[in-house]
Amino acid sequence: MRVSLKDVAAHAGVSIKTVSNVVNNYQHVTPAMRERVQRSIDALGYRPNLAARHLRKGRTGIIALALPELGNPYFAELAAAVIDAAAEHDYIVLLDHTGGRREQEILVSQGFRARVIDGLILSPIELETEDLRDRADVPLVLIGERDYDLPYDHIAIDNVAAARDAVRHLIDLGRREVAFIGARRGRSEPAQLRVRGWREELTAAGLPADEGLVAATDGWGHADGAAAMSRLLDAGRRPDAVFAYNDPMAIGAMRVLHERGLRVPEDIAVVGFDDVIEGRFGAVTLTSVSPDKEAIGRLAVASVLARLGGTAPEPRRVRADYRLVERESTLGRRPAR
Amino acid sequence: MRVSLKDVAAHAGVSIKTVSNVVNNYQHVTPAMRERVQRSIDALGYRPNLAARHLRKGRTGIIALALPELGNPYFAELAAAVIDAAAEHDYIVLLDHTGGRREQEILVSQGFRARVIDGLILSPIELETEDLRDRADVPLVLIGERDYDLPYDHIAIDNVAAARDAVRHLIDLGRREVAFIGARRGRSEPAQLRVRGWREELTAAGLPADEGLVAATDGWGHADGAAAMSRLLDAGRRPDAVFAYNDPMAIGAMRVLHERGLRVPEDIAVVGFDDVIEGRFGAVTLTSVSPDKEAIGRLAVASVLARLGGTAPEPRRVRADYRLVERESTLGRRPAR
DNA sequence: GTGAAAGCGCTAACAC
DNA sequence: GTGTTAGCGCTTTCAC
Numbered sequence: 007m008r009v010s011l012k013d014v015a016a017h018a019g020v021s022i023k024t025v026s027n028v029v030n031n032y033q034h035v036t037p038a039m040r041e042r043v044q045r046s047i048d049a050l051g052y053r054p055n056l057a058a059r060h061l062r063k064g065r066t067g068i069i070a071l072a073l074p075e076l077g078n079p080y081f082a083e084l085a086a087a088v089i090d091a092a093a094e095h096d097y098i099v100l101l102d103h104t105g106g107r108r109e110q111e112i113l114v115s116q117g118f119r120a121r122v123i124d125g126l127i128l129s130p131i132e133l134e135t136e137d138l139r140d141r142a143d144v145p146l147v148l149i150g151e152r153d154y155d156l157p158y159d160h161i162a163i164d165n166v167a168a169a170r171d172a173v174r175h176l177i178d179l180g181r182r183e184v185a186f187i188g189a190r191r192g193r194s195e196p197a198q199l200r201v202r203g204w205r206e207e208l209t210a211a212g213l214p215a216d217e218g219l220v221a222a223t224d225g226w227g228h229a230d231g232a233a234a235m236s237r238l239l240d241a242g243r244r245p246d247a248v249f250a251y252n253d254p255m256a257i258g259a260m261r262v263l264h265e266r267g268l269r270v271p272e273d274i275a276v277v278g279f280d281d282v283i284e285g286r287f288g289a290v291t292l293t294s295v296s297p298d299k300e301a302i303g304r305l306a307v308a309s310v311l312a313r314l315g316g317t318a319p320e321p322r323r324v325r326a327d328y329r330l331v332e333r334e335s336t337l338g339r340r341p342a343r
Numbered sequence: 344m345r346v347s348l349k350d351v352a353a354h355a356g357v358s359i360k361t362v363s364n365v366v367n368n369y370q371h372v373t374p375a376m377r378e379r380v381q382r383s384i385d386a387l388g389y390r391p392n393l394a395a396r397h398l399r400k401g402r403t404g405i406i407a408l409a410l411p412e413l414g415n416p417y418f419a420e421l422a423a424a425v426i427d428a429a430a431e432h433d434y435i436v437l438l439d440h441t442g443g444r445r446e447q448e449i450l451v452s453q454g455f456r457a458r459v460i461d462g463l464i465l466s467p468i469e470l471e472t473e474d475l476r477d478r479a480d481v482p483l484v485l486i487g488e489r490d491y492d493l494p495y496d497h498i499a500i501d502n503v504a505a506a507r508d509a510v511r512h513l514i515d516l517g518r519r520e521v522a523f524i525g526a527r528r529g530r531s532e533p534a535q536l537r538v539r540g541w542r543e544e545l546t547a548a549g550l551p552a553d554e555g556l557v558a559a560t561d562g563w564g565h566a567d568g569a570a571a572m573s574r575l576l577d578a579g580r581r582p583d584a585v586f587a588y589n590d591p592m593a594i595g596a597m598r599v600l601h602e603r604g605l606r607v608p609e610d611i612a613v614v615g616f617d618d619v620i621e622g623r624f625g626a627v628t629l630t631s632v633s634p635d636k637e638a639i640g641r642l643a644v645a646s647v648l649a650r651l652g653g654t655a656p657e658p659r660r661v662r663a664d665y666r667l668v669e670r671e672s673t674l675g676r677r678p679a680r
Numbered sequence: 681g682t683g684a685a686a687g688c689g690c691t692a693a694c695a696c
Numbered sequence: 697g698t699g700t701t702a703g704c705g706c707t708t709t710c711a712c
Binding site (some may be wrong): 347348349359360363366367374391392395396397400440470497 | 704
């Protein structure tokens, strides 16, 4: 059976409170007493019962992280960053995946799936502003590329600027017809900011932002990128560059180009988003926007904990860093990886 | 403030117990009473406090899943499978990553990091048999390719057989010098079973199992596979086939072959392990052993819960299915993906 | 079928 | 500095 504070107290011949003091590193305990109690703790193999502590304190020590999918390495790496950042504050992370589906995201945001959490970090895809109006009581922090006008902290890179940088890079290389792969059908448009960046930069360069070169997709995986690329080509379009919503889609698109005998970057240059490890090891390495995942994770955790501690200022947008990593899919083979 | 059972009881003019009965769907409650209480529950927006319930029942409703890393999509997909399987039983999953480091794995196995869990599913890399002798009290289920002689449930595919199938496939294609990439230095040898399969199948085919073609690595990512491949080639070896410990390593190796102008599969055929999505979208799609991740996740969860429920039989090994998916990296371009 | 009361293990007042 | 005690919100005997 499990040993409790009481057992330790009896074993050490002291009161429960004293044991509690030792366990919680309370200041005013004499070293002698501390050691005596510690000995009993070790002898009995006492481990605090968190459920009881939580009941008492009203805190669980758990924050939830809800991501669209784990299979995308970007989110996997982000999850690792959040888990590590939380661990530094003695918090543990409960991971959930929404599949990027609105109903799931709503459920998660209302604390349905994980009802034992102190706070929630959510990366929404389809969630709409109105879904967040009436929420459960735990602090919520948003991460990712959607743009919401709501009183929650939101950690993200500047998606418009990053997209502009990517398109600028392509234009600087002399490309004139830049396709965008990965806009979304329907009213929910997660890629909105990146499409906007694409449009703004083309316009700024005096180039037409040809909406016929914007390929919508249902999902955001390799296969969706491949399908979108195929559709574009089948429609008779032959852009000289492709900017994809994310790396998996860019890689899917490159596979199609390869199958059709089109060379990357000679015929078509490709830029992705997220800088996933996979992009560094293909036959053609992938140029990509690289968000500082570690910072996003760290900032998100800090944000939740600040709100939990009541020390948080007004809800705010926090910008994480990013940089454009140029590789073979735009520069060609010469430069080393 | 949070509403409790007591509040609901007062509001409905009944006792706490009656409300509890309704909340827990206890059988013997008159429909009239049930509805009256339900109305109060709805009116007050009552939601049960899980911490209290857990304290009382001694269960938390949480199981932990400890994986070497999330970045590897194989583990990410496995995590998704476990999360879904657990959700079907109203369990939530706490995800942890060990980095495949022994100390971390020991800590996790002793329930150090997550002390709120009812059970644990662990995928060990470096963990040794002796590390598991003295453990915390929650049920433990092992998954993955390590082989332990210990009284815990262990869910895995037949790694030796799968490796033999992979090598057999290469031999059937006429390959005679099959390298193995991803053995491990040091005493801990996670790849052990796969190396054994490699050795057995070569021997069975009357071919030499040339240990000089076994490349050891420190990690198991793309870069490790690339480095191992480079080393092999730099040492003057020119196998006509490579069997890699996992897909990322296989892809890393293919990148090196590509850089050196060696063709896959004409010059060197490549087989990976895990059937990660990435392998289906490279310039050369990757032949790979495809474990039934969904089954592994489902079986692991079922196993933990059975042990929790006390309905579990003797600790046992459970074999999940797998199949060899043949693609361009062994068959060449002709067959469709 | 429903109510009263004990207690899960812990923390935090408050006494001493 | 250490002990006593109440009570977090719930489930669960056991009466009624």
